[in-house]
Structure formats: structure tokens, C-alpha cells
Amino acid sequence: MANPTAAMLVIGDEILxxxxxxxNMHFLAQELTKHGIDLKEVRIVSDDAPAIEAAVKALSDAYDNVFTSGGxxxxxxxxxxxxxxxxFDTPIDVRDDARALLQAHYDKSGLELNAARLRMARIPDGATLIENPVSTAPGFTLANVHVMAGVPSVFQAMVASVLPTLTGGRPLLSQTLRVDRGEGDIAANLAALAEDFSDLSIGCYPFQINGAFGANVVVRGTDGGRIDAATTRLAKELEL
Amino acid sequence: MANPTAAMLVIGDEILxxxxxxxNMHFLAQELTKHGIDLKEVRIVSDDAPAIEAAVKALSDAYDNVFTSGGxxxxxxxxxxxxxxxxFDTPIDVRDDARALLQAHYDKSGLELNAARLRMARIPDGATLIENPVSTAPGFTLANVHVMAGVPSVFQAMVASVLPTLTGGRPLLSQTLRVDRGEGDIAANLAALAEDFSDLSIGCYPFQINGAFGANVVVRGTDGGRIDAATTRLAKELEL
Known part of the structure; x- marks a missing residue:
């Protein structure tokens, strides 16, 4: 069975x-790979309502899970x-459980839960809160969309809260073979390998060190035996 | 007049x-900002033909310029x-000028221009080559899409080749005001400021140092005088 799919939507003028x-993208990509969820697409849009809404709709329709960061x-x-x-055409308002979390947090820190801070308790109807052990203000999950903060420490904590609740698949495994030749010299071998191991993803990433060309060949998939077989065959063909 | 717009498409399983x-995204974002081109959206897709085609079409229709990286x-x-x-429903084949560039390069380095390397001379009809001073194999521009390599040193060189050929706008300027208060304490000031200076973009980026909350307020726009006015007003209101 294929792994569940995911997309990420990063919201923020400061990135663009x-x-x-x-x-956050790099962090989420690594976590999803471990959890057996295939990250298929990332979009970054500005703090612009129509752009955010259109991207959320498109990604929510196309993938099993959507993770947003920021805003x-x-x-x-x-x-x-x-x-x-x-x-999602859903009403949104300050919700009592979210307000209670914020009230307790600001009472403790001696700050006022003013109108601006209360906006962080606005949660769409039917959403589930995502715990924020770093700075309290919660994220939320609505349908298949997980809405999280942009500050990296908070984003990471929220991912840790959400991931265990999601159905994962088989973790993506990989082996890397370093080849000290230009990728043009091994391209024919790789093409034949990719054809014979169509269940694996075979990537080639060139590098140059002190003027000499080389490439890292990365073989990815969920079946460790198949990855071994592909890597062994390539190493033999290239006399490594 | 509004600045020209741009989107970026990053192609690569290794990122996802x-x-x-x-x-490359962070580099391009900074270069475009200097050149007065507004980067509005970034998408990252895997090495999957339908996904790449769909993204190219959507972004080419929606923005003045599209920059791709990878593949x-x-x-x-x-x-x-x-x-x-x-x-773009355009034929593609090995093109003589691109082949000549590669032939000269590989002759010099004593490597063979084999079938795999010759693929790098495949250029869609009607495209203009983008110079690659790092490793020769060219990028190309077709319609409003600039197709560039994923290796950062090559990508950066290609951006340097392309940018001077594009119509720029007014560079995006910014001023940052550091405020040593939680963003919830200054949110009302910022909202009023954003309303009165609707020609500027006013962002607020929280941080936490040794347990104390603070925020960087970033005022962005193309009119330095307006940015000064907004920043000065905010500093005065917050008694900084």
C-alpha cells in the first residue's frame, strides 16, 4: 500500500x-520521511488572504495531509x-477551551490577555486544538489541515504533538553511493537501474571537489532489501 | 506603478x-528584492512530470516571471x-548552439560528449540560452519562464546572467524596529499603523531571549520617505 501523502503551506512575506x-520546511520534510508520510509539494505564499485560501483548498483536495506554518x-x-x-466555509470565533489556556498562561506571566492576544483563541468550528508546550497559544487541525506557528521552536513542538495522531506508512529508507566520476559518465547505468527498480527512486546529485567531478547516487524506497540490491548492482557495474 | 511579479518553482525529490x-530560494528572494521584482509564490514539487508541467503552467499564467531550479x-x-x-506545447531537441558549447567544454576537459551529456543540449524551440559560466551546460528562457540548474553555484551564476535582462521595479526597502515587549502588547499600534500606511507592508516577528519576549517590527515598501514616517511614528508611540 502506498504511503499517505502530504503538502506544506508556508505563509509569510518575510520568507518571500x-x-x-x-x-520549518526542512524540519517537517525530515520528520514526515521518518513517519512514512510522503511530502509531495510545498507552497510558500505571502500574507495575502485570497492566496492563502486558494492554496489551502488546492492542497487539502490533492493530498492526505496539509501542514501550514505561520500567521x-x-x-x-x-x-x-x-x-x-x-x-472550509466554517464559522470562527474565540473558543472557550483556547481562551482558558491563554488566560492561565498570561495570569501566570503577569501579562494582560488583551484583545490582540485573544485573537489567538479564535478557532474554526469543529477544529481540534494542537498543543503548544512552548508558548501555549494552540494550533489546530481542521479536516486534513494542521495549522501551526511559524516560529521554529513552536512549529517543531506542534509537529511533535500532531505526528503521533496521524496514520503513518513505511519510513522512507535510503542508501547513498559516492561515485568519483562526472554524472554524465554514469547516467546510462542509472537510467537502466531506474528502469529495473521502478519501485525505488534513484537520484543523482553532482558535486565538484578541487576541480574533480563526482556524484552522490541516492537510492530511496521503503523496502530495504530492494535498496540493497540496487545499490549492490550499481557498485558492481561501476567497479566501486 | 506596481513592481513586476515573480514565482519560483523548485524541482527536486531531495528537498522534499x-x-x-x-x-536557491533564499538567494533568489534576496536578489529579486534588490532588483524590484516581487516574489509572490514559491512551489516545490518532486521529479514528477505531471506535477512539474501543471505547476509551470499555473505559475506562468499568474505571474510576470517564473524561475525554476533543478532537473x-x-x-x-x-x-x-x-x-x-x-x-508550452513546443517541440524540443538538441540544438546546435547548445551542443557546440558542450562540445568545446568536454573537448577541453578530455571527457566524451556522450548521449547522456548531449541531453543537456536539448532546448525547446524558440528559447533563449542562459549563460552558465560555472559548468557550461546552459539554462534557457522560454516565454516568461527561466529554467536554471539546481546546484547552488550554477543557479547563482545563471541568476546573475538573467536578472540584468529583466525589467525591474523599485527595490523593496525595509526598516526594522526592535521592540522589547511581547507582540501582543504592541499589536493594536501595529494594526492602526498598517491601516494608515496601507501602501507599506508591516510585519511583526516575535523572539524570546533569556525568557524575555520581544519582536522585530519590519516596515517594507518602495518609498523610503513613507517607511521613515511609519517607523518614526511607531517609535514615538512606543516611546522607544
Whole structure:
């Protein structure tokens, strides 16, 4: 059986303007690979309601799971929760359980749960909260969309809260063969290998060290025996 | 007049599996910002022909420029050029000028221009070559799509070849104000500021240092005077 699929939607002008280098995508990609969920597509859009809504709809329709990052804080540019609600045509309002979490958190830290902070308790009807052990304000899951914070430490904690609740598949395994030749010299071998092992993904990533060309051949799949067989055959053909 | 828009399409299983952390997006975002082209959307898809074709079509229709990265080398998983040709319903074959570039390069390095390497001279009809001073094999521009290599040093060289040929706009400027308060405390000020300066983009990026909350407020736009005015007003309101 094929593994479940996933897409990620990163929301944030700061990534698209080059101010910030995204870290969440790389983290999520690694976690999903371990969990046996195939990340098929990532989109990054700006803090623009129509763009967010259209992307959420398209990805939610096309994949088993969608993970979003960014735009759920207390400021005016945090519009993700409202966009998700509109994408699913669902009402959204401050929810008592989310408000209680925030109230307890701000009481403890001596800060006021003002109108801006209360926006973080706006949760679409029917959503399940995602625990945030770092800074309390929760994420949420609505249908197959998991809505999480953009701050990397919070994003990572939320992924850790969500992943165990999802059906995983067989973890993606890989073996890497380093070949000290230009990839043009081994391309024919790789093409034949890819044809005979069509259940595996065979990638070739060139590098250059001190003027000499080489390539890392990465064989990926869920069946360790097949990966072994493919890697062994290639090593033999290339006399490694 | 509004700045020209752009999207980026990153092609590569190695990014989606978490093996490699993409570097090209962050580089391109910064270069476009300097050049006055607004990067509006990024998509990352796997080495899958239908996914690449669909993304190229969607982005080419929606934005002034599309930049792709990855999948133009000599191996079986390098399918980008053929996908672009299909997306534009254009024939593709080995082209004499691209072949001559490769022939001269491999003659010099004493390597054979074999069938695999010759695939890098496959260029869709009507495309313009993009110079590659790093490793010779060219990229190309077809319609509004600029097709470039995934290896970061080559990608960066190709961006340097292409950018001067594109109509830029006014560079995006920004000022950052560091505020040592939680963003929930300044959210009301920011919302009012964003309303009064609707020609600017005002972002708020929280941080936490030694348990204390703070936020960087980033004011972006193309008019330096307006950015100054907005930043000055906020600093005054917050008594910074």
C-alpha cells in the first residue's frame, strides 16, 4: 500500500522577501520521511488572504495531509486562522477551551490577555486544538489541515504533538553511493537501474571537489532489501 | 506603478525528502528584492512530470516571471526541459548552439560528449540560452519562464546572467524596529499603523531571549520617505 501523502503551506512575506530563511520546511520534510508520510509539494505564499485560501483548498483536495506554518500570532498580519475557516466555509470565533489556556498562561506571566492576544483563541468550528508546550497559544487541525506557528521552536513542538495522531506508512529508507566520476559518465547505468527498480527512486546529485567531478547516487524506497540490491548492482557495474 | 511579479518553482525529490536543505530560494528572494521584482509564490514539487508541467503552467499564467531550479543535468531524473516544452506545447531537441558549447567544454576537459551529456543540449524551440559560466551546460528562457540548474553555484551564476535582462521595479526597502515587549502588547499600534500606511507592508516577528519576549517590527515598501514616517511614528508611540 502506498504511503499517505502530504503538502506544506508556508505563509509569510518575510520568507518571500528574503529577510528570513525558512527552517520549518526542512524540519517537517525530515520528520514526515521518518513517519512514512510522503511530502509531495510545498507552497510558500505571502500574507495575502485570497492566496492563502486558494492554496489551502488546492492542497487539502490533492493530498492526505496539509501542514501550514505561520500567521497565527496576535498581530494584524496573522490572518491564517480566518483564511482556513473561509477555505472550509466554517464559522470562527474565540473558543472557550483556547481562551482558558491563554488566560492561565498570561495570569501566570503577569501579562494582560488583551484583545490582540485573544485573537489567538479564535478557532474554526469543529477544529481540534494542537498543543503548544512552548508558548501555549494552540494550533489546530481542521479536516486534513494542521495549522501551526511559524516560529521554529513552536512549529517543531506542534509537529511533535500532531505526528503521533496521524496514520503513518513505511519510513522512507535510503542508501547513498559516492561515485568519483562526472554524472554524465554514469547516467546510462542509472537510467537502466531506474528502469529495473521502478519501485525505488534513484537520484543523482553532482558535486565538484578541487576541480574533480563526482556524484552522490541516492537510492530511496521503503523496502530495504530492494535498496540493497540496487545499490549492490550499481557498485558492481561501476567497479566501486 | 506596481513592481513586476515573480514565482519560483523548485524541482527536486531531495528537498522534499529532507535530504537537502534548499538554498536557491533564499538567494533568489534576496536578489529579486534588490532588483524590484516581487516574489509572490514559491512551489516545490518532486521529479514528477505531471506535477512539474501543471505547476509551470499555473505559475506562468499568474505571474510576470517564473524561475525554476533543478532537473536540467544529464541523468534520467533530469526531466525539467522536456516538461517545460510540453507545458508550452513546443517541440524540443538538441540544438546546435547548445551542443557546440558542450562540445568545446568536454573537448577541453578530455571527457566524451556522450548521449547522456548531449541531453543537456536539448532546448525547446524558440528559447533563449542562459549563460552558465560555472559548468557550461546552459539554462534557457522560454516565454516568461527561466529554467536554471539546481546546484547552488550554477543557479547563482545563471541568476546573475538573467536578472540584468529583466525589467525591474523599485527595490523593496525595509526598516526594522526592535521592540522589547511581547507582540501582543504592541499589536493594536501595529494594526492602526498598517491601516494608515496601507501602501507599506508591516510585519511583526516575535523572539524570546533569556525568557524575555520581544519582536522585530519590519516596515517594507518602495518609498523610503513613507517607511521613515511609519517607523518614526511607531517609535514615538512606543516611546522607544
Amino acid at each position: 522577501s528574503g529577510r528570513t530563511r525558512d527552517a 497565527i500570532g496576535p498581530t494584524h498580519d496573522d490572518i491564517t486562522a480566518d483564511c482556513i475557516a473561509r477555505a | 525528502s529532507g535530504r537537502t536543505r534548499d538554498a 536540467i543535468g544529464p541523468t534520467h531524473d533530469d526531466i525539467t526541459a522536456d516538461c517545460i516544452a510540453r507545458a
